[in-house]
Amino acid sequence: MCGIAGILNKAFSASTDTRLIERMLATIEHRGPDGWGTYSSDGIHLGHVRLSIVDLSGGHQPMMTDKYVISFNGEVYNHIELRAELESLGATFHTTCDTEVIIKAYEQWGMDAVKKFNGQFAFLLWDRQEKRLIIARDRYAIRPLYVLNHQGAIYFASEIKAFDPIPGYRRELDMDNLFEHALFWNTLADKTVYKNIRSVPGGTYEIYSTDGLSVQERYYSLGESTPDLPANFNAACAELRETLKDATRLRLRSDVPVGAYLSGGIDSSVITHLVSQINRERLQTFSVAFEDDDFDESSYQQDMIRQLSSEHYELKISYKMVEENFYNVIHHTDRPLFRTAPVPLYLLSDAVRKAGFKVVLTGEASDEVLWGYDSYKELKLLQFWAKHPESKLRPQLIKRLYPHLKHFNDPRQFGLMRMYYEGFLDSYDNEMASLNIRVSNNSILKNYFNRDRKVVLDKEKLLADVKETLPKDYYDWSLLQRNQYMEMRTLLSGYLLSSQGDRMSMAHSVEGRYPFLDHRLIEQSFHYPAAYKMHVLSQKHILRETFRKDIPASIIDRPKLPYMAPDLKSFFAGGTLSERASDLLSEKKLKDYGVFDSTMVNRFISKYERNVPEKLGYRDNMLICFLLSTQYLLDAPPTIKVSPLSPELRTVTIADHV
């Protein structure tokens, strides 16, 4: 796991660009504190900061062969099998590292090589003879890759902050993109919240000549395979167990120790169970607990720890810790947030690193892949509703939607819920699937934008933009399969894997690995009958039944609780808005940056300075996080590190000039 950077510049200046690539790398040094290197040739610079996990003594980057040079971030887990295949075809290797496998695979198979990789990666590969740059990103956008066009040059980096040292460049928020980000919690397609910065979509590669982008190709699309379906539910359970176990086994490949996160839910419990089956050594587990009982899941975590007999580390999170670390988190995400939930994960990766671990496995993405989110239930309910408008079952079904929400215990509140969902009967089965509900809930944020900015909620345009991004098979899929696509392309890749995943673990030089994101598992399960994944309204049904005998009953059958941290309460912990937050939301700063309406913001703050109620709704928690994180991004100085990278850690310097 590492950080990468590159510059493609026809108006090449060897000395200026060499210094610049080092300054870009310095801003993402946290991604790779174990060593760094650079490559330069006419018109191209590549840089790399390394977190060494595989082949600790070899594997330095950028890595060069006679034809190619690569700067690579991530893991190709099946590198051992690919190496054997390539050797049988005549390839020879000088390291035991997966980086070299990527180069040799490209030499052998060209761009088809990426289809053979099982892993999480982003890379920049320079063809020294053809003078072209090939860049690619893994199928599900686990590892990041951003591209900036600026004054005739093209810049590439693992994190947006790496562009800050570019002379004459200053990040600028794009208001339309910012509002789109607010509606979806991510921007669509390859957009980011900043002007001129793109995020390379997952499952794509791009080829650049020295004149710029020449080829853009999607090499993977969800549901593209046509696997043989298991004969019945039991056979599907057996297949799921086998594939998930193999996905976990591959993700334990490492030359450094591997730990695991435990959330108290079924997903991480299943992964830790599988690790304990594969590895007989005592497992090190890590978890987050909360002082506020409303968020705490430690009793479930303890049930699993007892079963695993793992060496366990628990980090207890207070309101104060959330508030104090929120801004460091925004520094790392480089984009506005809507929840404080990444903060505990930021602090946990620090603890993981201090405990001597660089790699952790987590249960991320099970909710998307095996239909664990409420959005799947909501759509199923709306489908039933549209089909049976007079059914007497409707109130019962609504009750089953949110068993964990205490404020729906009062039976008359179900009437309100019913009414709320009725509003989506006309739209729920259009291309946006459950994003209709998300957009509706989040559109409240529009009222907080400065009216001069003229942000517009145009639902027809949003729908048209979404349609632009759809794969060709989309209309052959069921509504819940479509929803899986939407969840994976918006919230998972743009928020959970980046702001809550990659950026939070890499902030402290820790690599997250996600067995549920093995493409074999995703492709198999995508085509399973819907009832395997959602049985009536029971989510992740197949996962529960497959591992029912392996996981404590308290965890298998517990209602799903979304992972959350205290949001608004953390910023009003002393009864008034905290000092830092007050400064960011001051009349002066709101006016200086001009993004938000100061009257509306002041009204919001005044309400909570009078009283913070025990129970808070989705919207106000989202609002405070969005306001503060956006203001922080506008207020913070560019990320320019004064201290350069340590010369002692320099492992590679290649000057490849003709």
Added chain:
Amino acid sequence: MASDIQEALLDFVCNSFFVQRDDFDHSDSLIDQGVIDSFGLVEIAAFMEKKFGIKVTENDMIREYFGSIHKMERFIELKMSGEIK
């Protein structure tokens, strides 16, 4: 001329959900316009009970009564006059 009921409703909605009166259409659904989420409906029902001394039952929770400011106003009037039990 807005009625006292409508005034009270608008005050509550504007203060609780941080909107201004001209931010939204008073004849259209507050949910569909993004003024409130489902939690907001819970708050409005509680406000009606407290402010107007009416009892909001599960059967009352329909869009015909709760769909917009104007519909809510009408609902409160009907409840207070006993036309809806």
